[in-house]
Amino acid sequence: MPIITFSSDSYRKSREIAKKTAEALGYKYVDRKILSSVAVKYDIPEAKLIKTLDETPSFMGMSSKAHKQYLAYIQEAVLGELLDDNAVCHGVAAHLYLLGISHVLKVGILMDFDERVRQVADQEKVSIEKAKKIVRRQEKQRKRWSLDNFNLDETDPSLHDMVINISQIDPEEAVSMISTATGYRKFKPMTYSIKCMQDRELAARVRVALLKDFPDVRVQARDGTVVAEIKALKREKHRKSSAVKELVGNISGVHYVEVHAINDIFRQAAESGR
Amino acid sequence: MAEKLEVLVLDDEPIVGRRLKPALAKIGCDVEVFQDPKEALERIGQKEFDIVVTDIRMDEIDGMQVLEHVIKKSERTKVIMITGYAMISLAREAMEKGAFDFIAKPFQPDDLRLVIAKAAKALDSPIDFEIPPPNGA
Numbered sequence: 001m002p003i004i005t006f007s008s009d010s011y012r013k014s015r016e017i018a019k020k021t022a023e024a025l026g027y028k029y030v031d032r033k034i035l036s037s038v039a040v041k042y043d044i045p046e047a048k049l050i051k052t053l054d055e056t057p058s059f060m061g062m063s064s065k066a067h068k069q070y071l072a073y074i075q076e077a078v079l080g081e082l083l084d085d086n087a088v089c090h091g092v093a094a095h096l097y098l099l100g101i102s103h104v105l106k107v108g109i110l111m112d113f114d115e116r117v118r119q120v121a122d123q124e125k126v127s128i129e130k131a132k133k134i135v136r137r138q139e140k141q142r143k144r145w146s147l148d149n150f151n152l153d154e155t156d157p158s159l160h161d162m163v164i165n166i167s168q169i170d171p172e173e174a175v176s177m178i179s180t181a182t183g184y185r186k187f188k189p190m191t192y193s194i195k196c197m198q199d200r201e202l203a204a205r206v207r208v209a210l211l212k213d214f215p216d217v218r219v220q221a222r223d224g225t226v227v228a229e230i231k232a233l234k235r236e237k238h239r240k241s242s243a244v245k246e247l248v249g250n251i252s253g254v255h256y257v258e259v260h261a262i263n264d265i266f267r268q269a270a271e272s273g274r
Numbered sequence: 275m276a277e278k279l280e281v282l283v284l285d286d287e288p289i290v291g292r293r294l295k296p297a298l299a300k301i302g303c304d305v306e307v308f309q310d311p312k313e314a315l316e317r318i319g320q321k322e323f324d325i326v327v328t329d330i331r332m333d334e335i336d337g338m339q340v341l342e343h344v345i346k347k348s349e350r351t352k353v354i355m356i357t358g359y360a361m362i363s364l365a366r367e368a369m370e371k372g373a374f375d376f377i378a379k380p381f382q383p384d385d386l387r388l389v390i391a392k393a394a395k396a397l398d399s400p401i402d403f404e405i406p407p408p409n410g411a
Contacts, residue, residue, distance in 0.1 A: 100361070191378075192360050223382075
């Protein structure tokens with residue numbers, strides 16, 4: 001059975017629907033609770049991981065390097081959890097790193113702008129005008145976050161398989177619609193989609209192992225073959241490639257490592273300017 | 275002894291049939307190999323196969339058409355799609371049209387044998403096959 005990911009402009013409402021969907025289908029529910037185990041594993045305050053999912057790096061806030069690293073830890077953990085299907089996933093941006101996997105049903109939950117404004121006004125005890133500004137800022141923030149981290153516009157409905165406006169459809173009805181959709185054959189796990197999932201999980205683990213030493217690393221995996229793309233100066237290529245192979249070679253599931261060391265043009269330019 | 279599974283393999287690349295025939299024969303399948311979709315469809319018209327393994331991208335008649343044809347003729351037959359051009363839209367389309375499974379090329383013979391074993395189970399004709407653990411462990 002498939003995996004269902006939720007994303008929304010209304011975190012609380014979509015969480016409610018996601019939880020109810022998991023209950024209705026008897027699926028595992030994966031949400032931000034997973035962050036506590038990530039925090040323990042990597043010895044990072046959980047609050048920083050939550051911040052990673054909500055905010056973009058900034059001069060006064062989290063550095064870009066830390067943000068990238070924490071997000072990689074989160075991805076690694078979430079993908080590990082989702083290796084078994086029959087899961088509902090909410091609040092960890094999974095829809096952005098599970099694109100292209102056919103047994104992932106990506107659900108977008110929308111709420112009318114005015115309703116969101118009213119909710120914010122009630123929650124924050126602010127005027128409607130102020131609430132409008134907050135909602136617009138949140139929208140902008142979501143868009144920027146997804147573009148910065150995944151080069152995808154989170155607010156684009158075409159990223160989803162199903163978009164439900166909960167200002168028009170009751171949560172119970174939404175749960176029923178989503179549950180019905182999971183029965184469609186097109187969302188059934190198949191050898192290809194399961195392998196895609198395994199490849200992505202392996203790539204995430206490898207990336208985590210490399211990020212500290214190779215912050216720009218890009219990793220792809222297929223059937224145990226891992227391709228790591230790193231930046232290096234010409235004279236460093238051999239040494240860095242060997243270092244990657246040593247770091248990755250013993251990771252479970254890795255059978256072969258290929259390193260593509262591409263020219264670090266910025267460092268090269270900096271060096272030649274000296 | 276249980277009856278052999280009747281399997282038709284269709285791929286316009288001769289190497290695929292040459293590799294798969296012995297690989298599937300090892301797990302007790304009776305395999306007929308075709309490179310020409312027209313000939314394969316003709317054969318499917320004459321005989322009800324338990325399993326059809328078909329490539330998707332072929333000239334004149336593609337694998338999706340073969341899938342539709344097989345499903346129309348025999349709902350019991352399990353169709354396994356194989357392709358070197360795997361992508362989400364194609365995978366979903368194949369499953370929606372009734373494919374039993376979808377495999378991206380290149381694949382190991384064991385990958386297909388495992389899917390064949392699943393199909394055999396779904397057909398109530400289980401075969402004895404398990405993927406050997408890595409490194410012979």
